[in-house]
Amino acid sequence: MNLLIKIAFRNMLRNLRRSLMTGSAVAAGALALLLFGGFAAYIFAGLETNNVQRIGHLTVFREGYFLLGAGNPAAYGIDRYRDVIELIERDPTVGPMINVITPTQSLVGIAGNFSGNVEASKTFLGTGLIPSSRERMRQWDEFGASAGYVPDRRMSDEDPSRGEIGVGLARVLGLCGPLGLHGCPALPGARPPSGAAAGAASRELTDLAARDLGAGAQGADPSPQIDLLAATAGGAPNVVQLAVGGAEPQGVKELDDNFVAMPLGLAQQLVYGRSEHKATGIVLQLHRSEDLPAARARLTALFKQKHLDLEVRDFGELSPFYGQVKNMFSAIFLFIALVMGVIVLFAVVNTMTMNVMERTNEVGTIRALGVRRAGIRSQFTVEGVLIGAIGATVGAALALAVAALVNHAGLTWIPPGNATAVPLRLDVAGRAALVGGAWLGLAIVTTLAALLPANRAARLPVVDALRHV
Amino acid sequence: MARAAVSAAAATAANPAAVVRLRQAAKTYWSGTLEVPALRGISLEIPSHRFSVVVGASGSGKTTLLNLIGCIDSPSSGTLEVCGEEIASLSDDALSDFRARNIGFIFQTFSLVPVLSAYENVEYPLLLVGMPQAERRRRTLEMLEAVGLAGQAHQRPNELSGGQRQRVAIARALVKEPQVVLADEPTANLDSATGASIIELMRRVQVQSRTTFIFATHDPQLMSHADETFVIRDGELLEHRRGDRR
Numbered sequence: 001m002n003l004l005i006k007i008a009f010r011n012m013l014r015n016l017r018r019s020l021m022t023g024s025a026v027a028a029g030a031l032a033l034l035l036f037g038g039f040a041a042y043i044f045a046g047l048e049t050n051n052v053q054r055i056g057h058l059t060v061f062r063e064g065y066f067l068l069g070a071g072n073p074a075a076y077g078i079d080r081y082r083d084v085i086e087l088i089e090r091d092p093t094v095g096p097m098i099n100v101i102t103p104t105q106s107l108v109g110i111a112g113n114f115s116g117n118v119e120a121s122k123t124f125l126g127t128g129l130i131p132s133s134r135e136r137m138r139q140w141d142e143f144g145a146s147a148g149y150v151p152d153r154r155m156s157d158e159d160p161s162r163g164e165i166g167v168g169l170a171r172v173l174g175l176c177g178p179l180g181l182h183g184c185p186a187l188p189g190a191r192p193p194s195g196a197a198a199g200a201a202s203r204e205l206t207d208l209a210a211r212d213l214g215a216g217a218q219g220a221d222p223s224p225q226i227d228l229l230a231a232t233a234g235g236a237p238n239v240v241q242l243a244v245g246g247a248e249p250q251g252v253k254e255l256d257d258n259f260v261a262m263p264l265g266l267a268q269q270l271v272y273g274r275s276e277h278k279a280t281g282i283v284l285q286l287h288r289s290e291d292l293p294a295a296r297a298r299l300t301a302l303f304k305q306k307h308l309d310l311e312v313r314d315f316g317e318l319s320p321f322y323g324q325v326k327n328m329f330s331a332i333f334l335f336i337a338l339v340m341g342v343i344v345l346f347a348v349v350n351t352m353t354m355n356v357m358e359r360t361n362e363v364g365t366i367r368a369l370g371v372r373r374a375g376i377r378s379q380f381t382v383e384g385v386l387i388g389a390i391g392a393t394v395g396a397a398l399a400l401a402v403a404a405l406v407n408h409a410g411l412t413w414i415p416p417g418n419a420t421a422v423p424l425r426l427d428v429a430g431r432a433a434l435v436g437g438a439w440l441g442l443a444i445v446t447t448l449a450a451l452l453p454a455n456r457a458a459r460l461p462v463v464d465a466l467r468h469v
Numbered sequence: 470m471a472r473a474a475v476s477a478a479a480a481t482a483a484n485p486a487a488v489v490r491l492r493q494a495a496k497t498y499w500s501g502t503l504e505v506p507a508l509r510g511i512s513l514e515i516p517s518h519r520f521s522v523v524v525g526a527s528g529s530g531k532t533t534l535l536n537l538i539g540c541i542d543s544p545s546s547g548t549l550e551v552c553g554e555e556i557a558s559l560s561d562d563a564l565s566d567f568r569a570r571n572i573g574f575i576f577q578t579f580s581l582v583p584v585l586s587a588y589e590n591v592e593y594p595l596l597l598v599g600m601p602q603a604e605r606r607r608r609t610l611e612m613l614e615a616v617g618l619a620g621q622a623h624q625r626p627n628e629l630s631g632g633q634r635q636r637v638a639i640a641r642a643l644v645k646e647p648q649v650v651l652a653d654e655p656t657a658n659l660d661s662a663t664g665a666s667i668i669e670l671m672r673r674v675q676v677q678s679r680t681t682f683i684f685a686t687h688d689p690q691l692m693s694h695a696d697e698t699f700v701i702r703d704g705e706l707l708e709h710r711r712g713d714r715r
Contacts, residue, residue, distance in 0.1 A: 003593075003596055006589075007582070007584055007585070010584035010585075011584055014583070014584055361578075361580065362580070362582060362583070364541075364580075365574075365576065365580040365581075365582070366582065366593075367541070367565070368539065368541050368568060368574050369568065369569065369574065369593065369594055369597065369641075370565050370566065370567075370568040370569020370570070370594065370597045370598075371565065371569075371597065372561075372562050372565040372566075373561060373562070373565075374562075461542075462541035462542070463536050463541055463542045466541070466576070466580075
């Protein structure tokens with residue numbers, strides 16, 4: 001083996017220019033694969049972080065809610081959800097895995113702004129949540145992919161009537177001015193304050209909401225108020241007033257134009273009125289993503305054991321966008337890998353074919369000395385693999401250097417699904433599987449590429465090889 | 470000197486000391502659809518421990534005969550026995566192992582491995598037979614000393630003269646102490662003085678090692694050293710002469 005490597009290494013140096021060209025092709029392949037792979041890995045980590053911060057790893061629903069509940073969330077409330085949360089927290093398997101467990105209430109309805117000179121309304125998709133739990137979820141950053149935690153003080157557990165909305169909804173409801181949002185066009189047809197005569201129905205709605213909330217919740221708060229109208233679980237119309245603490249872009253326009261986040265209690269009041277308050281979902285954020293399958297399996301078993309009609313869904317199912325982006329980047333990575341593999345394959349086949357042709361007489365000589373066909377095959381294969389291995393190693397080193405440069409250059413970009421810019425990073429250094437996989441893949445390609453001419457050399461009749469000039 | 474036209478029966482008369490035996494060995498090549506006979510049913514025995522020369526005009530079949538004896542080609546018909554082994558019965562791997570143990574080659578163009586030093590070229594055949602390192606080293610250095618290249622052990626072939634390269638090739642052929650050394654026109658690429666010194670060297674080591682040397686040559690100098698001379702013409706054995714040297 002030592003002799004094989006010695007001869008292979010010296011032949012590589014003997015044809016230095018050719019070896020350099022072939023090694024460069026392999027290095028370029030490794031560089032492209034690792035840089036794109038590092039970028040994709042960073043995207044995956046960023047998307048996962050974004051999703052886990054927003055909707056946790058797992059959500060527990062009433063059976064059937066995931067497929068049918070969007071039209072009528074109130075009909076799929078989890079009874080005695082606090083008991084379910086306690087059951088999950090006390091479970092010796094899942095309990096220690098949990099970072100945050102918190103109930104949520106989804107709802108749909110109509111949001112209206114009938115204050116001053118504005119009279120606008122819009123359907124909304126609402127989420128009721130516990131603000132302090134949301135803040136703890138926003139701090140999750142297992143992969144170091146978060147843009148950095150900035151506390152959101154627009155909602156708090158102490159203010160049960162304050163929420164936030166999407167920028168699109170704020171625009172439609174004419175709240176850009178009161179919320180200090182830039183780049184918002186004024187609503188057409190807004191009536192001047194003096195001669196305003198807001199519709200009687202709108203005023204009645206506002207009065208009704210104010211009465212429901214109680215006088216104490218109003219007056220002192222300078223935030224703009226909107227009215228939220230929804231059907232209760234019993235089918236009766238209900239209305240509450242929400243103080244809008246701020247507007248947050250949601251990344252996707254459809255969501256941005258409909259989004260309302262409010263304290264859980266307010267959402268429950270709107271949906272359940274004075275009857276028993278339920279929750280449509282129990283969100284679990286785990287300490288580590290790798291615990292997700294085990295946690296899900298345990299919860300499913302636990303609910304079956306306790307005869308609870310609950311089901312568990314993970315963030316990939318709740319946010320198909322995550323899976324779509326992941327599949328798209330994986331497909332692009334596979335495409336690049338295939339292209340690079342073909343380029344490397346042809347480069348190595350070409351180089352090794354030239355080597356075999358130039359050394360045909362040498363093949364004849366060492367076959368005459370007693371080297372078996374397998375020995376000839378090994379000789380040329382080792383040469384190809386050596387060029388491939390050195391090229392892939394150089395490519396990997398270059399990729400690590402380029403990634404380090406980019407990561408320290410302070411570049412930013414807006415990833416898919418995000419509303420704000422985040423630092424651009426190439427996650428190569430922390431991805432041993434990616435680096436090892438790309439290296440191994442290229443080594444396998446060069447081995448296969450070298451085997452073709454090596455086999456040809458091994459099959460040469462000795463006398464023909466000796467006659468070759 | 471005995472001189473006689475060689476009949477097949479006479480040539481294959483039992484000779485227990487023969488290292489090579491050919492019986493009606495023929496070799497035919499194909500050039501497209503054209504059949505080109507290189508050897509036409511040759512029968513001969515080459516005695517061991519002798520300096521034997523195969524002579525003949527270009528295209529007479531000398532190299533083909535040496536290729537068959539060296540087990541790097543196989544006869545189209547007839548039988549070939551080398552060192553007591555029926556060659557037709559051996560697989561390709563077994564033939565390779567057989568060559569590695571029993572046959573040394575000296576080529577007209579030296580055919581050294583260009584990326585290996587003189588020492589490594591000579592050591593190469595010993596690696597193929599799995600000889601331990603200490604023994605390998607001893608034998609390689611002794612052989613380089615014997616061919617007068619102890620001082621050039623670490624030089625690559627492109628740093629050596631033609632004569633020196635052929636000395637390395639001789640050392641490589643002899644280092645494993647084979648039963649047969651085959652040399653195809655070993656002096657053809659050398660000037661006459663260098664050729665003479667190479668012939669002297671081969672003759673000396675042949676006497677010392679009592680190895681069987683078989684040459685294909687046009688070189689009168691080399692022919693003059695022959696113990697046995699086989700004259701080939703048009704693929705047939707024309708004459709077998711026994712020399713005076715024993």
